[in-house]
Amino acid sequence: MSPSADIKKDEQGMGRLSGKVAIVSGSGRGIGRATALRLAAEGARIVVNDLDAAPAEAVVAQIEAAGGVAAACIGSVTEPDFGERFVKAAVDGFGGLDIIVNNAGYTLDGVIQKQTDDQFQAMMDVHVMAPFRILRAAAEPIRVFRKAEIEAGREVVRKVVNVSSMAGTRGNAGQVNYASAKAAVVGMTKTLSKEWGRHKVCVNCVAFGLIETRLTKASDDPESRIEIAGRTIQAGIPAAGLKAMADLVPMGRAGRVEEAAGSIYMLCSPDSDYVSGQLLEVGGGISL
Numbered sequence: 024m025s026p027s028a029d030i031k032k033d034e035q036g037m038g039r040l041s042g043k044v045a046i047v048s049g050s051g052r053g054i055g056r057a058t059a060l061r062l063a064a065e066g067a068r069i070v071v072n073d074l075d076a077a078p079a080e081a082v083v084a085q086i087e088a089a090g091g092v093a094a095a096c097i098g099s100v101t102e103p104d105f106g107e108r109f110v111k112a113a114v115d116g117f118g119g120l121d122i123i124v125n126n127a128g129y130t131l132d133g134v135i136q137k138q139t140d141d142q143f144q145a146m147m148d149v150h151v152m153a154p155f156r157i158l159r160a161a162a163e164p165i166r167v168f169r170k171a172e173i174e175a176g177r178e179v180v181r182k183v184v185n186v187s188s189m190a191g192t193r194g195n196a197g198q199v200n201y202a203s204a205k206a207a208v209v210g211m212t213k214t215l216s217k218e219w220g221r222h223k224v225c226v227n228c229v230a231f232g233l234i235e236t237r238l239t240k241a242s243d244d245p246e247s248r249i250e251i252a253g254r255t256i257q258a259g260i261p262a263a264g265l266k267a268m269a270d271l272v273p274m275g276r277a278g279r280v281e282e283a284a285g286s287i288y289m290l291c292s293p294d295s296d297y298v299s300g301q302l303l304e305v306g307g308g309i310s311l
């Protein structure tokens with residue numbers, strides 16, 4: 024099922040995120056794409072980011088075709104100036120910054136004795152340093168927006184959702200780099216929820232189990248060989264392991280990207296305006 028960008032509106036013609044501006048990293052494909060489409064469907068204006076221009080531009084076109092508003096900010100989240108550029112795209116382009124979804128990422132697996140420093144560092148760069156820089160770049164605009172809102176006597180609740188993994192919360196053999204990085208995302212989330220509560224920013228974290236994307240295809244599926252910044256990476260999971268993993272899910276199957284996006288939307292919606300500093304594991308009931 025392909026994620027839909029149909030705009031949802033109430034009787035007054037308002038979506039639940041009408042007036043909000045969201046930035047979603049890595050939203051050209053997979054969970055990020057489904058999230059961008061979902062937030063747009065609820066009325067948010069979206070800055071779509073991806074390393075690859077074509078899928079990002081296709082998501083922008085899909086949102087616009089459905090009557091939404093979006094712009095692309097192409098580039099790798101690991102570029103040192105990317106955080107500033109991404110935040111600026113929202114603030115200058117749409118005049119606000121209400122929702123930040125740190126989603127971009129990939130896996131670079133290997134058992135510890137075969138992992139190089141570069142392999143470990145690549146995961147820290149994309150999953151930890153990049154969200155850190157994006158959030159640091161957002162701090163000043165958020166402070167300025169908040170000050171104006173206080174002066175106007177308005178309370179606006181902003182949302183950050185950081186994407187982690189159950190590899191980070193529970194460990195996963197073969198992923199010491201990825202799991203370490205995704206665990207760091209939890210610490211970042213909990214810390215920022217304490218720093219930014221006074222700015223009325225809810226900072227939460229979603230750790231996915233097994234969600235159907237190119238990262239979790241069987242590794243003999245050609246789609247699991249992915250290009251990241253000119254490097255070909257063998258993502259995916261060996262077919263036997265994939266079946267064993269799906270068998271461990273109490274709900275009996277991997278999650279769909281729309282379901283993953285639904286959990287992120289939950290933490291962006293007004294219903295979670297007093298929920299902050301939380302880690303939500305979204306794994307169809309996995310608790311191993």
Ligand SMILES: NC(=O)c1ccc[n+]([C@@H]2O[C@H](COP(=O)([O-])OP(=O)(O)OC[C@H]3O[C@@H](n4cnc5c(N)ncnc54)[C@H](O)[C@@H]3O)[C@@H](O)[C@H]2O)c1
Nearest residue numbers: 049052053054073074099100126127128188231233234236
């Ligand atoms: N699929 C799962 O089961 C699963 C489980 C746990 C966590 N996650 C996490 O969810 C997030 C999304 O993964 P997905 O499964 O949707 O994968 P995906 O490959 O389908 O989508 C990820 C997107 O991020 C982009 N991207 C990768 N590196 C980037 C970079 N440096 N700069 C900008 N864009 C970049 C890719 O081009 C791709 O379009 C990742 O952080 C991943 O670690 C996924």
